[in-house]
Amino acid sequence: MNTTTRTTGRILWVSLRAMALFTVLLGIVYPLVMTLIGQGMLPSQANGSVVRTADGRVVGSALIGQSFTDRAGDPLPQYFQPRPSAAGENGYDAASSSGSNLGPNNPKLVGAIQARKDQVAAFDQVPADRVPPDAVTASSSGLDPDISPAYAQIQIDRVARARGLSPDVVRSLVSQHTSGRDLGYLGEPRVNVLELNVALDAWKG
The missing domain is CATH 4.10.220 (Light-harvesting Protein)
Incomplete structure (x- = not known):
């Protein structure tokens, strides 16, 4: 014992x-x-990839997308617009990260894509056949912070007009905020919308 x-x-x-x-x-x-x-x-990465304005104000994270709309929910013409989001009721809700869960043949999704294509074409004043897929489809997370260079390109003239800038100036900023494939072969080239819009606001000419 x-x-x-x-x-x-x-x-x-x-x-x-x-x-x-x-x-x-x-x-x-x-x-x-x-x-x-x-x-x-x-x-930067350890602290959440925080994005700040020129005066040091935190406006978001480079890893999480956000909308650029007015109080009525209409897109602001002076800003580059992100891809659609199905996260939450109004999109880009970090507490409701998700996709639409609709299949590619679902009539609701097909109709939504066509409606978005028409809206983007009218808003950016480009032919509908120039609207790229990421302009009309949401990501699986609903929080994608990036858009394709093709989607950025069709927005350049509209942003330039709204801000009274030369398209070449806006095009240069887009180029500066375009990232290539990771390690040279992973993923696709992309443009970070928040960082690009912050750079536009900071542009002094």
Whole structure:
């Protein structure tokens, strides 16, 4: 009986020491080391890829899309517009990240795509056949922060007119905020809408 008690006590003591050791290592040391590495090597990514205006005001994250509309929900012509979003009632709701879950042959989706194509063509004053797929289809997350260079290109003239800028100036900003394929072959070229719009607001000419 005494031997069993001593064995149980020894096991309990070893367990408590192991728990304390791993609590310190995994609960304090490891998170601290990862935080120091992140802040030292990748501070922007470690802090959520926050996007700030020229005066330092936080306007969002480069990783999460947002809409650029007025209070009535109409797109603002002076800003590049993102792709559609099915996240939440009005789109781009980070608390309701999702796609529409509608199949490609669903009449509701087909009708929505055609309606969006007509709207984009009229808004950007381009032929409907120039409207790219990402201008009329939502991403699976509903929070995609990027658009294709093709979608950015058809918006250049409209943004330039609304801001009284030369299309060449706007085109140059689009080029500056266009990212290529990751590692040269992964994914597709893309334009970050929020960063581009912040750069437009900061343009001094």
